[in-house]
Amino acid sequence: MSTHPVPLHRRPRGSWTGKAVVNAVLALFACYTLMPLAWLLVASTKDRGDLVGTGGFTFADFHLLTNLGDLFGHDDGIYGRWLLNSVLYFGAGCLASTLLSTAVGFAFDKYDFPHKEKVFGLVLLGVLVPGAVLVLPQYLLASRAGLDNTYWAVLIPLLVNPFGVYLARVFSEGYVPGEVVEAARMDGAGEWRVFRSVGLPMLAPGFVTLFLFTFTASWNNFVLPLYMLSDDKLYPVTLGLAIWSKSSQQNPEFSMLTVVGALVSVVPLVVAFVCLQRFWRSGLTAGAVK
Missing domain, CATH: 1.10.3720.10 (MetI-like)
Structure with missing residues (x-):
């Protein structure tokens, strides 16, 4: 039985599709996990007025140090x-x-x-x-x-x-x-x-x-x-x-x-x-x- 690797152009297309699906799911979970932290980081740079007056992921004037x-x-x-x-x-x-x-x-x-x-x-x-x-x-x-x-x-x-x-x-x-x-x-x-x-x-x-x-x-x-x-x-x-x-x-x-x-x-x-x-x-x- 041959043990030579299958050429790239002859490999099943399903293997690439499976990897794409897995990567997409991992990216989705990463976004879901990091989104609250990203919101927290953006919100911490605002003052109290901008916190309620702007979008959650919209930067305003920088007030983090204050x-x-x-x-x-x-x-x-x-x-x-x-x-x-x-x-x-x-x-x-x-x-x-x-x-x-x-x-x-x-x-x-x-x-x-x-x-x-x-x-x-x-x-x-x-x-x-x-x-x-x-x-x-x-x-x-x-x-x-x-x-x-x-x-x-x-x-x-x-x-x-x-x-x-x-x-x-x-x-x-x-x-x-x-x-x-x-x-x-x-x-x-x-x-x-x-x-x-x-x-x-x-x-x-x-x-x-x-x-x-x-x-x-x-x-x-x-x-x-x-x-x-x-x-x-x-x-x-x-x-x-x-x-x-x-x-x-x-x-x-x-x-x-x-x-x-x-x-x-x-x-x-x-x-x-x-x-x-x-x-x-x-x-x-x-x-x-x-």
Whole structure:
């Protein structure tokens, strides 16, 4: 049977049609995804009058710098405090959550203990439970412990991530050979040393991927801070913007602050993905060619 490639002029026309359809669908989804961001960028350059008096994607006089000054100067810089709170909640909190999930996933993969698979099954059950369902019980527990309306009320629930444990186990199976772990133990390394010096460096791409997933989901989390916090100085940026958006119905000044604040709140996500995309793309292939 001949193995020569089919000349271009003799290749089925349907293959080109299929590629065109796929590219068209991808372009449509890209436009759908980027359109809100494009509108946000254009709207942030306008003043309040142009925001309601011009088309959504029509540029007017450039007021972005003025809008940024108004945003960070409003109410003694409360927006800047919200940004710092978000970095604490969803930056430091998600970093700790990712480290904990990675350690637990590594343990599920590399250690044998009684009823391991049954315990892991319980972890998978946790993946199936929507996070919003757990918010009220978490609030009641935090209230009984005296932690409601504190930073800990948001930070502690973020540490528990069943999906992160599952994903970390998959990464450990794909990135860390059991022979390397056994060799480290034979060289006299303790279990903590094995994880810290052998497992964690080899899991770096998976660690970054898991951190990005957790960071993005947590940054967009609105329900948990809404239940846990009543002091506006403890709000993350998502909750603060929601309060401003609701207030804009009575005070139009907040409409411009909400638009510009939403644009600024996207920047940390973009920076995180741009800086860590090399690890993220390699982490997504973990276990694909095991």
